[in-house]
Amino acid sequence: xxxxxxxxxxxxxxxxxxxxETIVFSHGLLFSNEMFRAQIDHFKTRYRCIAYDHRGQGQSxxxxxxxxxxxxxxxxxxxxxxxxLGPVHFVGLSMGGFVGMRLASRKxxxxxxxxxxxxSSDEEVNKIKYNFLNMIFRVAGSxxxxxRIMSILFGKTFLADPGxxxxxxxxxxxxxxxxxxxxxxxQGVIDRKGVYEEIKSIEKxxxxxxxxxxxxxxxxxxxxxxKQINGSILQILQSAGHSSSIEKPEEVNRLLxxxxxxxxx
Numbered sequence: 001x002x003x004x005x006x007x008x009x010x011x012x013x014x015x016x017x018x019x020x021e022t023i024v025f026s027h028g029l030l031f032s033n034e035m036f037r038a039q040i041d042h043f044k045t046r047y048r049c050i051a052y053d054h055r056g057q058g059q060s061x062x063x064x065x066x067x068x069x070x071x072x073x074x075x076x077x078x079x080x081x082x083x084x085l086g087p088v089h090f091v092g093l094s095m096g097g098f099v100g101m102r103l104a105s106r107k108x109x110x111x112x113x114x115x116x117x118x119x120s121s122d123e124e125v126n127k128i129k130y131n132f133l134n135m136i137f138r139v140a141g142s143x144x145x146x147x148r149i150m151s152i153l154f155g156k157t158f159l160a161d162p163g164x165x166x167x168x169x170x171x172x173x174x175x176x177x178x179x180x181x182x183x184x185x186x187q188g189v190i191d192r193k194g195v196y197e198e199i200k201s202i203e204k205x206x207x208x209x210x211x212x213x214x215x216x217x218x219x220x221x222x223x224x225x226x227k228q229i230n231g232s233i234l235q236i237l238q239s240a241g242h243s244s245s246i247e248k249p250e251e252v253n254r255l256l257x258x259x260x261x262x263x264x265x
Contacts, residue, residue: 006078009066012059013052013079017044021112023089023260025051026076026096028118028243029189030153030178032058035093038249039256047089047260052079054095056185067188069095073102077110086110089260093117093245094217095185101195101225104202113205113263115256118214118242120221121196121228130190138183146175155213155241167246199228206232207259209252211240233259 003010014033023043025036033051040049053060054072066075076099080086089112092100097119104114124130133145142149150159150172158164206229210222219236226234235255240248 003060004079004082006075006082007066007071009055009063009075010061011052011055011075011079013050014040015048015050015083016040017047017049019047021089021260022048022050022085023091024076024080024085025049026090026092026099027051027054027058028094028096028153029185030057030149030175030182031243034058035243035245036091039091039245039253042249042253042257048085050079050083050085050088054185057182062179062181062184067184069098069102069188069192072099072188073106075099076103077107080110087112089113089115089263091115091117091256092119094119094242095189098189098192098195101199101202104204104206105195105198108202108204111204113207113260114202115207115209115259116222116225117209117244117252118211118217118222119225120217121194121199121225122221123194124190124192127190130186134183134186134190137178137186138180141180142175142178146172149175152216153242155211155239155243155247157213157239158241158243158247171246196224196228199225200230202229205259205263207255208232208234209237209244209255210235211237211242211244211247213239213241214244216242 032053056062097116104111210219
């Protein structure tokens with residue numbers, strides 16, 4: 001799998017499938033490109049699918065700086081331009097959504113359509129709680145807080161479903177194996193600036209998705225974005241939390257397919 005240098009950071013990415021159009025997947029905090037595996041497998045027969053790891057996460061380089069959302073936005077710009085991908089369908093979940101909103105408002109020529117999943121245009125409202133968890137993580141790693149992390153990143157339905165035990169174990173193991181260096185990325189999310197006023201300028205077709213069980217970016221955050229972006233579509237996923245690409249892959253794939261396909265008509 002390839003790496004690319006973006007603003008002095010070596011970013012890992014996957015490049016699968018082929019087609020006239022490209023979908024770029026941008027993951028949420030504490031995850032990697034793997035959180036979009038079900039979407040890549042679904043779309044790669046018809047689209048080129050690029051999924052990358054943010055700096056300091058997944059297999060990408062842990063840099064000294066650049067973890068603020070404006071820095072991650074510039075990483076995404078460099079990725080799209082260096083690979084000559086644009087304009088792309090940009091799918092961003094949580095942190096990836098923070099990046100996607102900045103891309104669509106500041107570099108609209110790189111965007112064909114925008115999908116925002118489980119994200120917010122505001123500053124972080126839970127700074128005290130998340131700073132405390134991040135402090136514990138920096139000192140002791142993820143073991144003391146991984147259960148709390150799971151309850152934030154996944155909805156109650158997924159966490160209680162006996163039929164999803166294998167998936168839960170997989171992601172719990174992932175959270176237990178997080179490196180302490182990922183705290184830099186966490187701090188970048190905690191300290192992010194809001195873009196609520198800025199996103200009014202977005203004119204690209206936009207789909208907004210949020211799970212009704214999302215406690216990290218509650219549905220009202222999605223409704224705010226929907227009001228700000230003219231012509232946007234809002235879809236609330238039932239019995240889904242903050243990681244809907246994993247929790248509700250079939251429904252997410254259907255909604256993505258309907259939305260992206262509609263851009264051709």
